[in-house]
Amino acid sequence: MKDILKILLIDDEKMVGDRLKPALVKVGYSVEALMDPRKALQRIDENEFDIIVTDIMMEEVDGIQILEAAMKKSYRTRVIVITGYANVNLAREAMDKGAFDIIEKPFRPGDLRNVIANAAKALDIQGEIGYQSPAN
Amino acid sequence: MPNTPETKIKSALSPQIRSAQKKRATAVANEKLENRPCLSFRWCVFAGYGLLLLGALSICLAEAAIGMHLIWGNALPWGILLLATGMVSFLISKRFMKRIARLIGLTRQISRGDFTPIGPISKYRDEFTTVNVALNRMLEELDTWHTGMEESHQMAAIGTLTAGVSHEINNPLNNIMLTAYSLEEEYADLSDEERREMIADLLQETERVHKIVRNLQDFAREGECVLKTLELGKLVKETALLVTNQAKALGAKINIKVQPHLPYIRGDQRQWKQVFINLILNALDATAKDGKIDIHVEKDASPGFVAVHVENIGAVIPRHILSYIFNPFFTTKPPGKGAGLGLSVSQGIVTRHGGRIDVTTRDGRYTRFTVRIPSTDIAPEQCISRRETLVMTKG
Amino acid sequence: MSVITLTTDAYSRGNILAEGIAEKMGYRCIGDDDVIAAAAKAYEIDKGKLEQSFRSSASFFNPFSSRKYRLIPLLEAVLVEQMCQQDMIYHGFIAVSRIQEVSHAIKVRVIASAESRMREVIQKERSSGMVEAKDRIFKLDEERQRWSRAIYGTDISDSAQYDLVVNIGPMGNEDLKDAIETIAITARQKKYEPMTYSVNCLTNIALSCKIKAAFIDSYPKTEARSDKGTIYMFVPALRRKNQKNILVFKNKIMEFEGVEHVEIYVRKKNFDDMARGN
Numbered sequence: 001m002k003d004i005l006k007i008l009l010i011d012d013e014k015m016v017g018d019r020l021k022p023a024l025v026k027v028g029y030s031v032e033a034l035m036d037p038r039k040a041l042q043r044i045d046e047n048e049f050d051i052i053v054t055d056i057m058m059e060e061v062d063g064i065q066i067l068e069a070a071m072k073k074s075y076r077t078r079v080i081v082i083t084g085y086a087n088v089n090l091a092r093e094a095m096d097k098g099a100f101d102i103i104e105k106p107f108r109p110g111d112l113r114n115v116i117a118n119a120a121k122a123l124d125i126q127g128e129i130g131y132q133s134p135a136n
Numbered sequence: 137m138p139n140t141p142e143t144k145i146k147s148a149l150s151p152q153i154r155s156a157q158k159k160r161a162t163a164v165a166n167e168k169l170e171n172r173p174c175l176s177f178r179w180c181v182f183a184g185y186g187l188l189l190l191g192a193l194s195i196c197l198a199e200a201a202i203g204m205h206l207i208w209g210n211a212l213p214w215g216i217l218l219l220a221t222g223m224v225s226f227l228i229s230k231r232f233m234k235r236i237a238r239l240i241g242l243t244r245q246i247s248r249g250d251f252t253p254i255g256p257i258s259k260y261r262d263e264f265t266t267v268n269v270a271l272n273r274m275l276e277e278l279d280t281w282h283t284g285m286e287e288s289h290q291m292a293a294i295g296t297l298t299a300g301v302s303h304e305i306n307n308p309l310n311n312i313m314l315t316a317y318s319l320e321e322e323y324a325d326l327s328d329e330e331r332r333e334m335i336a337d338l339l340q341e342t343e344r345v346h347k348i349v350r351n352l353q354d355f356a357r358e359g360e361c362v363l364k365t366l367e368l369g370k371l372v373k374e375t376a377l378l379v380t381n382q383a384k385a386l387g388a389k390i391n392i393k394v395q396p397h398l399p400y401i402r403g404d405q406r407q408w409k410q411v412f413i414n415l416i417l418n419a420l421d422a423t424a425k426d427g428k429i430d431i432h433v434e435k436d437a438s439p440g441f442v443a444v445h446v447e448n449i450g451a452v453i454p455r456h457i458l459s460y461i462f463n464p465f466f467t468t469k470p471p472g473k474g475a476g477l478g479l480s481v482s483q484g485i486v487t488r489h490g491g492r493i494d495v496t497t498r499d500g501r502y503t504r505f506t507v508r509i510p511s512t513d514i515a516p517e518q519c520i521s522r523r524e525t526l527v528m529t530k531g
Numbered sequence: 532m533s534v535i536t537l538t539t540d541a542y543s544r545g546n547i548l549a550e551g552i553a554e555k556m557g558y559r560c561i562g563d564d565d566v567i568a569a570a571a572k573a574y575e576i577d578k579g580k581l582e583q584s585f586r587s588s589a590s591f592f593n594p595f596s597s598r599k600y601r602l603i604p605l606l607e608a609v610l611v612e613q614m615c616q617q618d619m620i621y622h623g624f625i626a627v628s629r630i631q632e633v634s635h636a637i638k639v640r641v642i643a644s645a646e647s648r649m650r651e652v653i654q655k656e657r658s659s660g661m662v663e664a665k666d667r668i669f670k671l672d673e674e675r676q677r678w679s680r681a682i683y684g685t686d687i688s689d690s691a692q693y694d695l696v697v698n699i700g701p702m703g704n705e706d707l708k709d710a711i712e713t714i715a716i717t718a719r720q721k722k723y724e725p726m727t728y729s730v731n732c733l734t735n736i737a738l739s740c741k742i743k744a745a746f747i748d749s750y751p752k753t754e755a756r757s758d759k760g761t762i763y764m765f766v767p768a769l770r771r772k773n774q775k776n777i778l779v780f781k782n783k784i785m786e787f788e789g790v791e792h793v794e795i796y797v798r799k800k801n802f803d804d805m806a807r808g809n
Contacts, residue, residue, distance in 0.1 A: 015311040015337055019318045057384055084306025085385065086728050091634040096722035104728045106310035109317050115727055 005120055006047075009033040010040040010066060011055040011082070020053075023109045024116070037061035041069055048074050051119050053112070056083040056090065064097065071098040078119035082107065235264045242271065250487050251279040282484055286410075289481040293413050294356045300381030301352050308344040311337065351378055355409055365514055366408065368401050368442055369394035369433050375412040376431070382420050388427045390416065395434035398442055399511035407485045411493075414478040415446045415505050422451035422503070435511075441491070442511045447504040453497045461495065533723045534636040534733075535620040535714070536627050538687065541671040542651040543643040544702050549622035551711040556718060559619040561610070566625060570602075570609045574744070581606065600682055601747055608744035611737045617725060624675070628683040629740070631692060633732045635725035637718050640693040641710065647702040731759065738762070738789055745787075750780065754798070760791035765798040 007029050009017055017033030024031045032049075034040045037058045044052070044066070052070050056063035063081055070077045078100040083090065086104040094102055100122065101115050242254055253272040319326075319334045326334070355378060376390050383390050401408075419429045429448055436443035453461065460466045462483050479493075486493045491509040535552065539545030546562065553560035567585060571578040584602035607626045613619060614626075614636065630636045645668065652664035659667065679687040690696050695717050699706045717723075738757040742764075746753055754765040762784055781793045 013307055013311055015315060015341070018337075019311075019314040023318060023321075062387070084310065085303045088632045088634045088729075091726060091728055092722035095634070095724055095726060096720070098721075099726075102726045102728040104731065105306040106313040109314055109321070111727075 005029045005050045005116075005123075007031045007116070008040065008043060008047075008049040008052045009054075010037055010052065010058075010063075011035065012037070012058045013055070016055070016082075020109065020112065023113070027113065029116070037063075037066060040066060044069050044073055049077055050123055051078050051080065051116060053080045053082060053116070056081060056094075057085055064093065067094060067097050067099055076123065078122060080112075080115055080119060082112070235267075239267070239271070246275070246278065251275045251282065282481075286407075286481050286484065289414075289478060290356075290406075290410055293410060293417075294352075296382070296417065297352055297355070297378055297413070300379065300385075301348055303385075304348050304381050305345055308341040308348070311341045312345075315341070355406060355413075357406070362404055362406075363402060364405060365400045365402050365512065366405055367398075368444065368509070369398055371405065371408055372412055372431060372433055372444060375409045376416065378409070379413060379416050379420070382417060383429075386420055386423060386427070387425045388420055388423045388429060390429045390431065392431045393433070395432075398433065398435065399513055401442060401489075401509045402512050402514070403489045403509070408489075411482040411485050411507065412444070412446075414482045415507070418478060419446055419448040419451070419503075419505075422448055424450065427451075436508050438508070440511055441508045444507045444509070445504055446507075447502055449502045451503045452499060452501070453495065453503050455497075458495065458497065462493075532617055532635070532725055533718055534614045534617060534630075534633070535718055536624075536630070536636065536638050537620060537622045537641060537714075538624045538627060538639070538693070539622070539641045540643070540648070540668075540675070542648045542655070542668060543641060543699070544651065544707060545622055545641065548641060548699075548707060548710060548714075549620055551707065552714050552718075553620050555711055555715045556620070557618070561613060561619055561621045563623040563625065566606050566610050566613075566621075566623070569613075570605045573609055574605050576602070576605065601751055603682055604740065604744040604747050608737075608740040611733070611740045615733055615737050624679060624687055626740070628685055628692065629736055630733065633736070634729040635723055636729075636733070637695065637723050638693045639714055639717075640688075640690065640696045641699055642688075642696065643699050643702050647700065651702065734789075735759065738787070742784060742787060742790075745783075746780075757790075760789055762787075762790055762793045764793065764795045766795060768797055 005028075007024060009020055009024075009031060010033075011017060012035050014035060017035065021031045021033045032043065034043065037054075038061055040054070041061060043049075049070070052066065054063045054066045063083065067079050067081065070079050075098070079098065081094050081099050081102045082105055083102070084105040086102065091102050100119050103111060103115060238254070245252070253275050254268060315334050315337050319331065319338075323331070351374065372394070373392055376392055379390075416429065416431075423429060427448070427450060429446065432443075432445045432447070434443060434445075435441075457466075457468065462479050466480075483493050486507055486509070489509060491507060494506045494508075495503065496506070497503045535556075535558070537545060537549050537552070539548065549560050549562065552558070563585065567578060567581045570576070571581055581602055584600060585606065603625070607629065610621065610626050611629070614621070614630070617635075627638055630638070645665070648668050649661055649664035652667055653659050653661070656664075656667075675687055679685055685692060695714065697710045697713055699710045735757040739755040739762075742755040742757070742762060743753060750766060752767045756763040756765075764780075764784065777795055781795060784790055784793045
């Protein structure tokens with residue numbers, strides 16, 4: 001049975017959702033893209049996502065809070081942090097709080113696809129739709 | 137020989153008598169003798185010397201008279217001398233004290249960061265002229281040193297801001313990267329409209345990077361001091377923009393309130409930005425996460441001045457260090473986190489523009505830095521900005 | 532999965548500790564001798580020369596001895612390359628300053644009491660008394676300080692640059708066991724696991740070190756920074772005749788694997804450099 005991965009994308013930059021969503025849908029994931037982190041918290045509460053990709057620096061609610069909320073909801077969820085403000089302390093804090101991976105901005109869509117593929121592998125969901133070879 | 141007055145006189149007078157005997161001349165023997173009745177007209181004193189006693193002259197002086205004479209003879213001239221000396225000393229010292237007081241005033245002026253050289257106080261050269269010249273030379277050196285300090289502080293500020301800016305650029309850069317890659321990957325599958333939209337996004341984000349960098353470039357641009365008429369509200373807002381990243385990183389908010397219809401100020405834009413960057417960065421350093429910094433720009437209570445208040449709720453400067461915070465190299469930050477130049481450099485800039493910087497702190501409540509700047513009514517269009525050395529004398 | 536660096540002072544049983552940790556965690560153990568041997572092989576340089584460069588320090592008669600340290604970049608390149616392969620513990624101080632920003636590199640410092648170190652000297656060297664032992668330790672510590680300051684501008688004993696500082700006091704077997712346990716537990720924490728960001732950081736550092744090492748003879752005072760395939764070279768002010776060689780220099784760097792773009796900047800000489808004799 002092919003499971004479609006449910007991905008939640010959170011970034012207050014509009015273009016991140018605009019460009020990443022089609023790129024991920026193309027390889028067969030189900031993607032929800034949000035710009036408002038408060039709405040994202042709501043969605044996390046309502047729904048269990050397989051993978052959450054979140055920015056750190058956002059108004060009102062930051063990525064660490066999203067990470068904590070996701071971990072509270074389900075330890076299965078793989079949270080990938082994308083940030084333009086990466087530094088050693090932030091990286092360690094995010095890992096400590098349960099992040100699966102941290103990518104620095106700017107990144108190529110292919111970089112994120114690879115990381116999501118790794119996350120999918122970790123979730124043990126394989127199949128034509130959910131898995132993309134890292135060579136891409 | 138019995139020690140009677142007679143024998144005393146005899147022995148006292150014997151040298152004169154012997155000399156008279158030798159010379160066969162008239163001799164006058166005068167000795168101060170005790171005033172005793174037995175001595176009056178005592179011929180026998182001289183009996184047996186082969187001398188003919190012609191007579192005795194008795195001169196009496198009342199002691200009281202002598203006493204008075206002594207007083208009037210000694211005390212008066214001494215007294216006059218003393219008085220005269222006193223007056224001369226007073227006059228000289230008054231002149232000295234005036235000079236010294238001026239020098240003390242000068243040291244206070246220097247400690248406020250004002251390195252204006254002092255002019256001569258008198259029309260002719262005196263000992264103080266040498267001191268004056270030496271001091272002026274020192275002031276010139278201090279000014280150069282201070283400028284050097286300012287420059288290095290500015291460099292440090294630029295370094296801090298650049299780090300923030302480089303993070304801020306990551307977002308638009310990421311947008312450009314994602315859009316460009318998507319355009320490349322999907323080119324064939326995209327509609328004409330979608331392609332145009334992506335290109336428009338690319339252009340927009342490039343402009344965004346340009347704006348972020350230009351703000352910093354303006355601040356960092358090298359050049360001499362340029363005196364211009366400035367809009368304080370606009371300047372403060374532009375400065376706050378420069379430090380957005382530092383604020384964001386702390387989750388702190390900067391609120392700016394500018395009173396409408398504020399008069400202008402005259403000064404060097406870059407230096408003023410430096411002052412406000414320093415105050416805001418200091419406030420941010422003292423803010424806890426999610427803290428707040430309030431900035432008010434308004435007309436000051438004193439006429440002819442505008443004031444900028446940078447207030448930090450919750451942060452407090454302990455009383456015992458309040459008097460040190462404007463000293464160069466004084467810092468409460470750990471080593472490597474700042475040389476402690478900020479406030480002293482800022483004070484220097486503010487003072488040279490004719491303003492002042494004060495700090496008020498309320499125990500457990502807030503800390504507020506207030507910069508008072510002389511205002512001007514010359515609107516920007518009306519003045520010609522020239523490159524001139526910024527030396528403003530206090531009026 | 533991570534990289535552990537263990538910095539100890541002379542005669543602090545550092546080797547025993549490093550091997551103990553490696554065994555406990557299933558990591559490879561690398562010491563300075565291994566690094567020197569690998570660099571000698573990779574760059575075809577006499578091992579003795581590398582040893583000299585590494586162990587000698589600035590002295591009164593040769594205070595500005597930048598020449599002596601010119602081979603250090605070779606050691607760094609080899610070591611950081613090893614670190615990229617993860618699951619290893621390195622006993623020493625080379626390149627520790629360079630990997631400060633790498634979140635999955637755990638920098639550990641171990642300190643021991645002076646008395647126990649002196650006893651170790653007496654035991655090992657057999658001939659020394661307490662006074663000689665104290666002198667020896669003092670001299671060795673001084674030397675390492677000078678070395679670290681000359682190359683990295685840091686104080687080897689500054690705890691701010693380490694993630695964990697362990698005091699093994701009397702250096703008994705139990706103390707060593709406890710220390711190994713502590714370090715292993717710390718290293719297993721989730722925050723020290725590698726991630727895309729930190730792996731990229733280390734890869735960048737490895738490439739920078741590799742490029743710097745390749746040009747220690749032709750461009751000795753160059754600094755290299757790598758950022759995902761873009762290389763930034765900082766060279767000291769060049770004489771006019773050397774400026775023509777810049778293009779050649781650029782092309783040579785482009786030949787390295789993973790390099791996509793090269794930018795060269797001229798670094799103005801500053802007082803720091805002059806004071807160090809650079």
